[in-house]
Amino acid sequence: MPAFDFDVAIVGAGPAGATTAIALLRARPSLAGRVVLLEKARFPREKPCAGALGARGDALLQKLGVTVDVPSAWVEGITLLVSGREAAATPGRIGRVVRRIEFDHALARIAASRGATLRDGVRVEDVRDEGASGVHVETSTGPLLARVVVGCDGVGSLVRKKLGQGPGRLRAQVVEVDTRPVAADRDRTTLVFDATDRSLSGYAWDFPTIVDGQPLVCRGVYRLKIDGEADDAGGDVAAKLDARLRSQGLDPGTCKNKRYAERGFEPTSRVAGGALMLAGEAAGIDPVTGEGIAQAIEYGSLAGQFLAGRLEGEGAVSVEGWDDALARSRLARDLRIRTRFVKLFYGPDRALVERLLTASPDPLFVGCQHFADQPYDWLKVGEVVATGAAGLIGRRLASALGSRATG
Secondary structure, three states: OOOOOEEEEEEOOOHHHHHHHHHHHHHOHHHOOOEEEEEOOOOOOOOOOOOEEEHHHHHHHHHOOOOOOOOEEEEOEEEEEEOOEEEEEOOOOOEEEEOHHHHHHHHHHHHHHOOOEEEEOOOEEEEEEOHHHOEEEEEOOEEEEEEEEEEOOOOOOHHHHHOOOOOOOEEEEEEEEEEOOOOOOOOOOEEEEEOOOOOOOEEEEEEEEEEOOEEEEEEEEEEEEEOOOOOOOOOOHHHHHHHHHHHOOOOHHHOOOEEEEEEEOOOOOOOEEOOEEEOHHHOOEOOOOOOOHHHHHHHHHHHHHHHHOOOOOOOOOOOOOHHHHHHOOHHHHHHHHHHHHHHHHOOOOHHHHHHHHHOOOHHHHHHHHHHHOOOOOHHHHHHHHHHHHHHHHHHHHHHHHHHHHHO
């Protein structure tokens, strides 16, 4: 029997990694001291991110007995701007905007207090699954041997590469800045999404935020690259952000750009093999909006519960069933819907979808309910689905008849 240093090594101590540890140790307290979180940076570490955390993420943490108390800008609703149209829904508190430098550090500390071994400033350099001999993890501070490795290491995931998965066909480029509020800003308790630029497979945003105790606005541009689209298709995100800042009366030269990438969820991607498994952005997040914090928490909650049922005995472990367990989850169902929506919203039906989203506040209201984990108004859900289906069927029928008439 190999002398395992840890039962579980989690690569990445962000929300997905920390929540995986918390959920696993809640289910199996006997594993205290047997779960290690490996984080390449030292906490508190900066993490570029718009920071929108839906209340459903906090609700999942509360089920694990966790409250992350950090400075937050509370959010009451969502506003959507598209091609001269506007829709808004403000059903009340639906979430908050947090700073990842504070949120991730607090959540990692909670994981450590529950029995996880937190090693920050430790870079994972290689992972080798050697079957019955366990998983050999080479780190910047020396090797360790684990029964299972969970890759929560984000968009550039080493563990994902070891599973033979490529970078994916849904990759996003993102740039953001923090600025003072301006007179043109709408209600500063809402998340504003601006998708008026149809040359952009994405959107611009203005989110309220708290930086060093001061109320500021996080502004940015999100651009989704679909199926290996060229880097310069639709224009550079930084140039688009600069132009938008000028239109808002802000000087881009005084702003510090933070650029980063994201990976969208793809239903056919493999997320487990042997004793290696993926969670969080390493597995994929919402490709339409790039929302990831609440999803990372849900990934971690599911991964921890899954592992609790696999770590019987003392020998090597297979996590091959993680693919099926994830596919059956609410999280995967939600992400599959969002992945299908990519071609709908960013494809030839975009104008129609924009009209449907802004014809009434109902679509955004339903979106707010999901973001906040509030009980759905099923009448509104039914009306949104029926209206959308009728509009798409009508458009495609008209297109088909037009093609036949001119053919």
